[in-house]
Amino acid sequence: MKAFLSGLLFFALGALAGSVEAQEPTRVRGTISAFDGTVLSVKSKSGDTAIVLGEKTQIVFTQPTALSDIKPGDFLGVTSMKRTDGTLTAYEVRRFPKPVNPGHRPFDGRDDQTMTNATVGAMVQSASGRELTMTYDGGSQKIVVPENASISTLVPGNRSQLVPGAPVNLTARAEDGGKLTAIRIQVSPPK
Numbered sequence: 001m002k003a004f005l006s007g008l009l010f011f012a013l014g015a016l017a018g019s020v021e022a023q024e025p026t027r028v029r030g031t032i033s034a035f036d037g038t039v040l041s042v043k044s045k046s047g048d049t050a051i052v053l054g055e056k057t058q059i060v061f062t063q064p065t066a067l068s069d070i071k072p073g074d075f076l077g078v079t080s081m082k083r084t085d086g087t088l089t090a091y092e093v094r095r096f097p098k099p100v101n102p103g104h105r106p107f108d109g110r111d112d113q114t115m116t117n118a119t120v121g122a123m124v125q126s127a128s129g130r131e132l133t134m135t136y137d138g139g140s141q142k143i144v145v146p147e148n149a150s151i152s153t154l155v156p157g158n159r160s161q162l163v164p165g166a167p168v169n170l171t172a173r174a175e176d177g178g179k180l181t182a183i184r185i186q187v188s189p190p191k
Helices: 002-022
Strands: 026-035 039-044 047-064 075-082 087-095 105-108 110-126 129-136 139-145 150-156 165-172 180-187
Touching: 026 047, 026 180, 039 165, 075 129, 087 110, 105 129, 105 139, 110 139
Parallel strands: 047 180, 087 139, 087 150
Antiparallel strands: 026 039, 026 165, 039 047, 047 150, 075 087, 075 110, 105 110, 110 129, 129 139, 165 180
16 A cells, blocks of 8 residues: 555656646747737747737837937846857847846857846947946846847837737747647837
């Protein structure tokens, strides 16, 4: 009987661990191909993905802004390419309404791309262009911001901004039957 109960407990713990693992959010990046008001179709590198929007789905919009609107003390998320000399060059700069996941790390699993979520310490014009000094607990990064970098502020969004051609970066969770339900959608204007 003891062996049976031990086996049952082991099976139950394994099933619980599997269900916790299955509930980990999934990240989807791509371009909206269709939206019917409830189901969002996103075309990404891995193909088309259907994502259901629920009542609690949060939508944020990347409102274009100018670098001159960003001030020391603002919290930014900066996606950069790393040059061979180690210099970071921004291709996306996003101002967040509040700090989110501060630090500096590889982005998209690539060594040549980084994500720096940090506070602006300084902004200067240098010989190589505009340069941000980003500070976070344990470090800082200097990042060159070229004229062609995408610069925006995250603001509350709505379903009317989910239009074909709009780039999205979202997190979703698998629900009953394996359908993905959006937790948070970041949408940008169509290019």
